[in-house]
Amino acid sequence: MTDSPGQTDGPYRRVVLKLSGESFAPPGERGISMEEVVHIASQTYRAMQQGVEIAIVIGGGNILRGAQFTAGNSSIQEATAHYMGMLATVINGLALQDALESLGCETRLMSAVKMDGVAEPYIRRRAKRHLEKGRIVIVAGGTGAPFVTTDTAAAQKALEIEADILMKATRVEGVYSEDPEKNPHAVLFRNLSFQEVRDQNLRVMDPTAIAQCMEHDLPILVFNYRVDGNIERAVRGEKIGTSVTSRKEAVSASGADI
Ligand code: UDP
Numbered sequence: 001m002t003d004s005p006g007q008t009d010g011p012y013r014r015v016v017l018k019l020s021g022e023s024f025a026p027p028g029e030r031g032i033s034m035e036e037v038v039h040i041a042s043q044t045y046r047a048m049q050q051g052v053e054i055a056i057v058i059g060g061g062n063i064l065r066g067a068q069f070t071a072g073n074s075s076i077q078e079a080t081a082h083y084m085g086m087l088a089t090v091i092n093g094l095a096l097q098d099a100l101e102s103l104g105c106e107t108r109l110m111s112a113v114k115m116d117g118v119a120e121p122y123i124r125r126r127a128k129r130h131l132e133k134g135r136i137v138i139v140a141g142g143t144g145a146p147f148v149t150t151d152t153a154a155a156q157k158a159l160e161i162e163a164d165i166l167m168k169a170t171r172v173e174g175v176y177s178e179d180p181e182k183n184p185h186a187v188l189f190r191n192l193s194f195q196e197v198r199d200q201n202l203r204v205m206d207p208t209a210i211a212q213c214m215e216h217d218l219p220i221l222v223f224n225y226r227v228d229g230n231i232e233r234a235v236r237g238e239k240i241g242t243s244v245t246s247r248k249e250a251v252s253a254s255g256a257d258i
Contacts, residue, residue, distance in 0.1 A: 008051035011237040012164040014131060016055050017044065018154035018205075019169050021062035021092055023225055027171065030062050032095050040169075040225060041099035044136065047231040048105065053131040054235070055161060057139045057154035058096060060088030066146065082146030086113050089150060093119065093140030106135045112144030112153070124160045131161070148208055155209040159216050166218055167234050168205055169225035174242030175204050192244045204244055213244070220244040 023040050024032050048054045066082030090111055097109045108130045111119035120126070122139055130137045142153040151168070158166040175197070176186040189202075194214035197204050204210060204222055213220055223234050223241030233240050 008235075010050060010052065010235060012052055012235055014053040014055070014161065014163045015165050015167055015235055016057060016154055016158035016161070016163045017167045017169060017231070018057050018059070018151060019096075019225070020059040020150075021088065022059075022171065023062075023169060024092055024095065025062040032062065032092065034095065034099065037095050037099040038102065040231075041096060041105075042103055043225070043228070043231040045100060045103050045105045046229075047235045048134075048136055050232060050235055052235040053134075055127065055131060055137040055139060055157060055163065056096065057142075057150055057157055058089050058092045059150040060085050060092055060142075063088035063091060065149075079146040083113075086140075086142050086144070086146075089142055090115060090119060090140040093138045096138055100136055100138075106133075107138060108135050109138045109140060112139070112141035115141075127157075128161050149206050151205040151209040152212070155205070155212040155218070158218055159212065163218070165221055166209075166213060167221045167223065167231075169231070170222055171224065171226055173224050174222045174240075175202050175244070177202075179203070189242050190239075191247065192242060193247050194244060197244055204242075210244075214246070217246050 019040065024037050026033050026036060044054060064085050066085040069076045069081035070078045093109045097107050100107045109119040110122040110127055112122045114121055119140060127137050139157055142150045143156060154166055172180050173188050175189050175192060178186040180186040194210060197210055204220065221234055221241055221243055223230055225231060230240060
């Protein structure tokens with residue numbers, strides 16, 4: 001184990017970890033459970049102690065998603081609802097920051113939506129400097145613009161801060177042929193190309209995020225955060241979850257070409 005930021009024997013020097021808001025609530029519930037937040041914070045802190053620089057882009061779906069107000073509700077404008085969603089990510093960011101700091105981890109909360117007194121403004125160079133100093137950077141507020149999700153923000157931030165990989169933590173093992181929570185026979189893919197994700201309309205991240213990663217050849221790893229130690233395994237480059245890269249053919253968990 002090394003404590004020096006960016007000094008690692010593993011394949012990644014700097015990663016962006018996308019945490020959905022759902023990772024802050026008990027399965028199937030909404031809101032914030034500090035027990036869940038501390039659990040994911042301690043896993044992330046252990047991963048960072050491997051010497052990898054970690055920026056976390058935090059979602060807000062456990063509190064509010066803009067899209068939930070759009071159907072059949074004319075009294076709230078769609079853009080307003082998305083701004084409410086962005087603020088939800090700041091609430092989560094504050095919870096995560098305190099959880100990490102209660103473990104002794106130095107952090108900075110940065111927001112793409114200006115919020116003096118609560119979070120630093122997101123400034124790319126400053127974010128990189130914090131990472132170099134061994135702080136976990138939490139990015140809230142998404143992109144700061146409505147009509148997209150924090151997946152897109154995660155892809156954008158990963159490109160901006162020159163991360164080696166975008167890691168998306170989910171509650172299933174990786175990317176499946178269908179929703180595994182609905183169809184137990186869904187096939188888990190181990191390797192996918194960006195093109196396959198698009199052609200097969202697979203649920204990895206939102207399409208804008210996929211397009212950005214594809215255009216800039218930024219690999220994505222989708223993995224299960226609920227398995228203890230998986231964030232550490234992911235940053236060490238161990239073979240878990242589903243890798244999405246520019247390579248060609250998809251391989252299922254059984255090793256068979258699909
Ligand atoms: N959001 C937005 N712009 C952004 C990021 C997020 O408008 O750049 C809003 C959007 O309404 C989204 C909500 O914030 O639904 C919460 O983010 P997200 O749905 O990505 O959270 P997650 O599903 O990751 O918990």
